[in-house]
C-alpha cells in the first residue's frame with residue numbers, strides 16, 4: 001500500500017453548518033444508486049433495483065482468466081477458477097445488504113461522503129459455495145486470527161492508494177452461512193455487484209461483502225488495512241481509534257404511501273383507511289417488533305410483523321399497520337426493535353455517519 005500526498009479535496013470532512021450537498025457528493029450519488037423505497041414491496045429485490053455502492057471504479061474482470069487465490073497462514077495454498085468453484089456444493093440464500101452509511105445525508109452536521117437518505121438496502125437471492133470448507137481444505141494455521149478479502153478494484157482513499165480490502169475475524173469467516181457467491185437472483189452476478197465472485201457475510205453491513213474477489217489471505221495477526229483501521233469506524237473525535245462497524249443495527253422502513261410530488265417527493269393521500277406497509281430487519285438479533293406513529297412520534301401503535309421465515313434468517317420481514325387517514329398534514333414515523341434495543345428517535349452522530357439507524361420520518365398530506 002503506497003502513500004501519496006493527500007489532496008484537500010480527497011480527504012474526509014464534515015460539512016460546514018448550512019452547507020448543501022455539493023458536486024462531489026452528487027457525483028457519488030449518481031454512481032451509487034439506492035433502492036427506490038416502493039421496491040420494499042418485493043420479498044426479493046428485482047434486478048436493477050438493489051442499491052449499489054462502489055468505492056472506486058467497477059473493475060474490468062475477464063471471468064475466463066480470473067481465478068481466486070487462497071493463501072497466507074494456511075498449510076496448502078489454493079488457486080481456483082470459476083469452474084472449480086462452481087463444481088463445489090452450491091447453496092442459494094436470501095441475504096439483505098445495507099450500506100453502513102445509510103441515513104448519512106440527514107445527519108447534522110453532515111459527514112461529506114456518499115449522501116444516502118434511507119435507500120441503501122436490498123435483499124437478493126445469492127448463489128454460491130460456503131467459504132468454511134474451502135478454508136479447511138487450505139488448512140488454516142493454529143495461530144490465525146483474521147482473514148483478509150481483496151477485490152480487483154483499485155483507487156485512492158484518504159490519500160492512500162489501495163486495492164479494496166477488508167479483514168474479517170476468523171470465527172466470522174468460518175460461519176457456515178458465509179458464501180462465495182457467483183449468482184444473484186438466478187442469474188450470473190452483474191458487473192456492479194461483483195462479477196464474477198463476491199463474498200457474503202450475512203448480518204454484517206455492506207462493506208464486509210467484498211466484490212470482485214481475487215484473493216483470500218489468512219492472517220496470524222490482526223488485519224490493519226485502511227477499510228478496517230481508518231474507514232468504517234464509529235468515532236466522534238478525529239483522533240480517537242473508534243469502534244469498528246460490524247453488524248447491521250435494527251431498522252424499519254415504510255414504503256411511502258400515496259403518490260409523490262415529482263420534485264419534492266412530498267407524499268399525498270386520499271382520506272380513509274390506509275394499509276401502511278414496509279419491511280424491518282436487524283443483523284444483530286431477530287426483530288422483536290415494529291411500531292408506527294402517525295403524529296410525529298407522540299404516540300405509537302404496534303404494527304403486525306410477519307413471522308420470521310426459518311428458511312431465510314438473513315432477510316427482511318414485512319410489516320403492516322392500519323391507519324384511518326384524516327385530512328391534513330401528518331408525520332409518519334416507524335421504528336424497529338431487536339433484543340438489544342429499538343431505533344433511536346434522536347440522531348446518534350459519528351463523524352463518518354456509520355451504522356446510523358435514526359427512525360424514518362415521512363411527512364404526508366391527506367387531501368380533502
Ligand SMILES: Nc1nc2c(c(=O)[nH]1)N[C@H]1C(S)=C(S)[C@@H](COP(=O)(O)O)O[C@H]1N2
Pocket residue numbers: 050051052053054055056097098099100150151152153164192193194205206207208209210211212213
Ligand atoms: N471490492 C469491493 N467490494 C465492495 C465495495 C467496494 O467498493 N469494492 N463496496 C462495499 C460496500 S461499502 C457496500 S455497501 C457493498 C455494496 O454491495 P452492492 O453494490 O452489491 O449493493 O459492497 C461492498 N463491497
Ligand SMILES: [Mo]
Pocket residue numbers: 053098099100101206207
Ligand atoms: Mo457501504
